[in-house]
Amino acid sequence: MELLPAELRAQLPALYAQEGNNDPMVYAKFFTPDSSWTWFVTEGSSEDDDFIFYGYTIGQAEEWGYFSLADLSSARGPMGLPIERDLHFTPAPWSEVEARHRATHGDPSG
Numbered sequence: 001m002e003l004l005p006a007e008l009r010a011q012l013p014a015l016y017a018q019e020g021n022n023d024p025m026v027y028a029k030f031f032t033p034d035s036s037w038t039w040f041v042t043e044g045s046s047e048d049d050d051f052i053f054y055g056y057t058i059g060q061a062e063e064w065g066y067f068s069l070a071d072l073s074s075a076r077g078p079m080g081l082p083i084e085r086d087l088h089f090t091p092a093p094w095s096e097v098e099a100r101h102r103a104t105h106g107d108p109s110g
Contacts, residue, residue, distance in 0.1 A: 003030065003085050004044075004051060004069055011091075015045040015054055026055065026097045029086040034077035036105070039067060040097055056094070058101075 011027055018024035028041040041055040051069040056062070072083045092100075 003072055003083070008085075009044070009051070012041065012044040012053075015043050015052065018042055023093045023095050025091060026094055027091045029089040029097075030072055030083050031086060032075075032077035032081065032083055034079040034081040037077070037083075038101070039072070039083075040094070040101075042094070056098075 008028055013025075013027075024042040026040045026042055030039040030041070031037065037057075037059040039053070039055055039057050041053045043055070044051055044053040046052075049070075053067050053069070053072075054065070055067070056064050057067065075083055077083075
């Protein structure tokens, strides 16, 4: 499965396009099928030979930050499975995406 098909690439706002927005749109979700890591993408831009995303990562910690297509493509979960794009993800504002995620997966902080 392609992580960043042309239609998603065209839909993503460029890096910093949603800067200052307290409830940015989330356009894609990546996840490890064999662990609990999840990446929610709000923006992205081509950079050199790679594509850089900005969004919210849930893994060992939870934080907003940058991650690359090359890293997502090469990473493997603990059982060796590659990262996948959630084909059923519906773009929505971060507040809605976060609420859906917490309802399904719980809140690891508490």
